[in-house]
Amino acid sequence: MKVGKVLISAEEIQEALVRVGRQITEDYAGKDLLMVGILKGAFVIMADLARHVDLPVEFDFMAVSSYGDATKTSGVVRILKDLDEEIEGRDVLIVEDIIDSGLTLQYLMKNLMVRKPASLEIAAFLFKEGVDRPPLDVKYKAFNIGPEFVVGYGLDYQQKLRNLPYVGVMEED
Ligand code: IMP
Ligand code: MG
16 A cells, blocks of 8 residues: 555645634634643644634643554544543533544544533534435534545554545555
């Protein structure tokens, strides 16, 4: 497998993050925003998106595993690292690299709702269209993409390629 064509350029990514950052800034004005990045994939978008959010926002991270090293989801979600902080009464925005089967987020939403946040929303960098998934209310999306396997800008293939500044499509050699 290798990286094929560029699907989303570095410039297009930054433009989209300006737009999403502005929406978040408007929607969460006067609120107690906590952005929760889902590791490892979300570390790149978290850093870039956060710099377009003009609010006294706090950050926390969770690490979950749903994939192993295959390119298909296993449906099994394990929490590898939980939040450092309590979220009761907080306005929580989950920041995720990509929504594919939606199983990771479905599990996380359920797990975090039990902790009684004031609000719980999702911001996804990429949203795969044409995939059968449980209903998920994704408030912020940077890009809709097709069902192909993509890498870069936080997304990995066997733990590599997260540092590509653009999003590329994986293809056979
Ligand atoms: P889901 O539970 O199937 O929605 O998958 C969520 C996780 O699977 C993401 O956070 C990624 O780590 C991984 N994933 C899903 N699709 C891709 C892809 O196209 N490239 C790289 N990782 C992916
Ligand atoms: Mg992954």
